[in-house]
Amino acid sequence: MEIAKKAEIIAVGSELLLGQIANTNAQFISKELAEIGVNVFYHTAVGDNPERLKQVIRTAEERSDLIIFSGGLGPTKDDLTKETIANTMGRPLVLNDEAFRSIEEYFAKTKRTMSPNNRKQALVIEGSDVLANHFGMAPGMLAEHGSRLYMLLPGPPSELRPMFENEAKPLLLKKLGSNEKIVSTVLRFFGIGESQLEADLEDIIDAQTNPTIAPLAADGEVTLRLTAKHADEKETERLLKETEASILERVGEFFYGYDDTSLVKELSKACRQNGITISSAESFTGGLFSEWVTDLSGASQLFAGGVVCYSDSVKQHVLGVKAETLADSGAVSKECARELAAGVRKLTGSDIGISFTGVAGPDPQEGHAPGRVFIGISAEGKEEVHEFNFAGSRTGIRKRAAKYGCHLILKMLDQK
C-alpha cells in the first residue's frame, strides 16, 4: 500500500485547550514517525466536541493520508473520538470480544465492579485492526478507509507509548511496505550564533537533500539535525558521515558533541577520562557552574570543591585575592579573575581552577555594564583569562558564562 507520505496527528481533549497539559503525545509520535520515514506535516488539538472534531477530521482528510488520533477513547460520555470517526466513515462500532475480555480481567484483577459504560471501551470501528492495550482498558485501532489510514490511540502517555511502539508501529510499517531506513544525528555547537552558522553553511544546507539539515537554536547553543534516508542502513551512515565532515571542515572549532549531550556532560567525561580534578571560584555566577557539574552522578571523581565568593571579603580572605588588586583593578577585572582561579586551585588542591567574575545585572557595577564578564583558568604551568560582553537577562548572562566555563576547560584539555 503506497500511502502515508503525509501524516497528521490529532489530539482530542479539552484539557489541552485549557493548558492543563502539554501535547507530549504529538511529540512522541512525531519522533517515532520521523524515524521510520513518515513525514508529519500537521499537529492539531481539538476539544471534546463532536462538531468541531468532525470539522477537524474533514480538514485532515483533505491534506493527509495517515491520520493519527490520541485521546477520547475512555468510558465517559465526553470520550467520543471513535464514535465521531466511525460516524464520518459511515461505519458501525462493534464489540471486540478480546478487548471486552481484557476489560473484564482488568476489573477482576483490581477487584472493582465493572460499570456499564466500561463496555463502551470494548467497541471498535468495524473492520479495523485492534491494537491491544496492556497498560489500560481502551484498545487502540488502525482502520483503512478510502485511500487513508486512521489510527486511534488512548490519551494517557503511559498507555499510548507502549501501544505505539509494540502494536501500532510494526503494523504501520507492514501497511506502508516501506524498506527505507531513516537515521538521524544531531551536531551540537557552542560559541557561534545561529545566523552566523547558517551563513557559513548556507550553500551546503541549500544543496543538501539527503541527508537533510535542520538548524535549531536554544539556550545560546545551535544544533544541526542531519537526517538521511536509504534502503541500505550502511549507506545512510555513509551519507551522514560525509555531510558531517563537510560541515565540520568549516565550523568544526565550534562543534562539541552529538545528540543529547551537553557542555557540562562533555566536561565531566573529559575530566574523568584524563583523571583531572577541577574547582571553581564563582562570584556573579553564584554557584551555577558547580551546581551543573555536581548535578551529574560521579561528580565526586572530578569536582574538588568550590567557593561562592560573592563578597570581596571572601575573595580576599578565603581565596587570597590581593587587597591591592581589589583596590586598584576592582573585583570585576582580569587580575581578580586570575587570582581567584589560582586561589581556588590552591585551596582545593585541584588540577584546574576556574573563576567567574563579572556583572550579572540589572545594575552596573564598578563602572562595568551588565554582561561584562571575566573567566579565569589556572592549571599547572598555565593561566588564562577570557573577557566577554554578554547580552540578556541576569539569569541568561550567568548561564552563558557557566557554559563558556565548560567550553574553555574543554578547549584547554583538547590542547593537552
Add this chain to the structure above:
Amino acid sequence: MEIAKKAEIIAVGSELLLGQIANTNAQFISKELAEIGVNVFYHTAVGDNPERLKQVIRTAEERSDLIIFSGGLGPTKDDLTKETIANTMGRPLVLNDEAFRSIEEYFAKTKRTMSPNNRKQALVIEGSDVLANHFGMAPGMLAEHGSRLYMLLPGPPSELRPMFENEAKPLLLKKLGSNEKIVSTVLRFFGIGESQLEADLEDIIDAQTNPTIAPLAADGEVTLRLTAKHADEKETERLLKETEASILERVGEFFYGYDDTSLVKELSKACRQNGITISSAESFTGGLFSEWVTDLSGASQLFAGGVVCYSDSVKQHVLGVKAETLADSGAVSKECARELAAGVRKLTGSDIGISFTGVAGPDPQEGHAPGRVFIGISAEGKEEVHEFNFAGSRTGIRKRAAKYGCHLILKMLDQK
C-alpha cells in the same frame, strides 16, 4: 471591539513536527487565555513551509477570530511566519525603527557583527502594534485585519512568555474591551502534599464557584489558584480575600506567599527586611542553594558567600569540620551538618550559616540510602539540624533539600 470569542494557536516550526520539542507555548498561551475568559478551540502546529502555513491560516480564518502564532520570527530563511501572514493579508512588511535599534544595540553590546539577515527581524506587518522583545531580538506584533486579531510571538519560551504577559495580554484585554474583570491570585504552600491539602479543603473547594479554586502540585510545592469574575473589580477583590481567609484558617501554617513568588524570593525579602546576611556550606546540593539565592538581584546585600564542600578535605580544611567527626559519624551526619553550618558562618562572618549534607544518589553513601539529608542552621546563640528522607531523582532530592533550606531559615526568622 467585540471579538475573540474563538481563539486558535498556531505554532510554526519543523522542530515540532520532528518531535524535537513539545508545543509548550500552546499550553502556556492556552492557560493565560483561559484566565482572561478567552476560549481556545484549536491548536495547530505546522512546519516552516509557506504553502502549508498559508493553508493553515486560511483554515484558521474560517473558524477563529483570534489567531495567535508562535515561532518563525527569527533571522534565518526558514523563518517565514510574518512574511506569510502579511502576504495573506495583502499588507507589506515595514522596518520598525525601534526594533531595529534594539537589534543594533544587541550586536554592539555583544561586540558581534550584525549579519544582513538580522535586519529581517526588525520588519513588522504594516499597521500592527509592535510587542517589544526584552529577552531576544525578534519583536512580536498584534495586527487587526478584517474582523480578526492576529498575534505574532517569538518561538523561544524565554522570549514568548514575558512578551505575552507584559506586552500582549494587556493590549489584548484592551482590544477585547471585556467589561467583566477577572482577577486571580495564587496561594503558595510548602511542606504539605497536594492530596493532604485537598483533603483539608475538600468542602471549601467543592462549594466554591466564584472564585473558583484550582489546586496544582509542582516541584514539591502546592499552589491554589483562586479566580474571581465580576464587573466591579472591588467586588472580585472582596470575593478573593474572603475565600483566602477561610483557606488560610485551615492550612495557613504551610502558606508562604502569593502568585509568582518562590521560597527563595521570600527568603531574600525577609533577609533584606531584617538586615540579615546568610552563607551556605553545600555538600550534595553542590551550590544549588547559593545559585538560587544569588540568581535574584540584590543578592549582594544578603549573601556573604558559600563553600561547595564536595570533598571531605574541603569540609575539614576550609570549613573546620573535625577529623573525628568525619571519622566517627561520617560526612552524612547530624554532627557534620552542625559543624559545617557553624564553620561557614564563622568563615564568612554572616549572621546565619546553613549547611546541606546528604546522599543525592543514585548510589548509597556511607551506608545511607539516596534521599538521606541533614540540613544545619547556625545563628547567634542558636543551632538547628533537621533530618530528612527524600524520595526521587538525584536532581529532585537536591531541589527538595534547597527548598527546605529556604523554608527552615524563613521559619527561624519568623520566630524572631
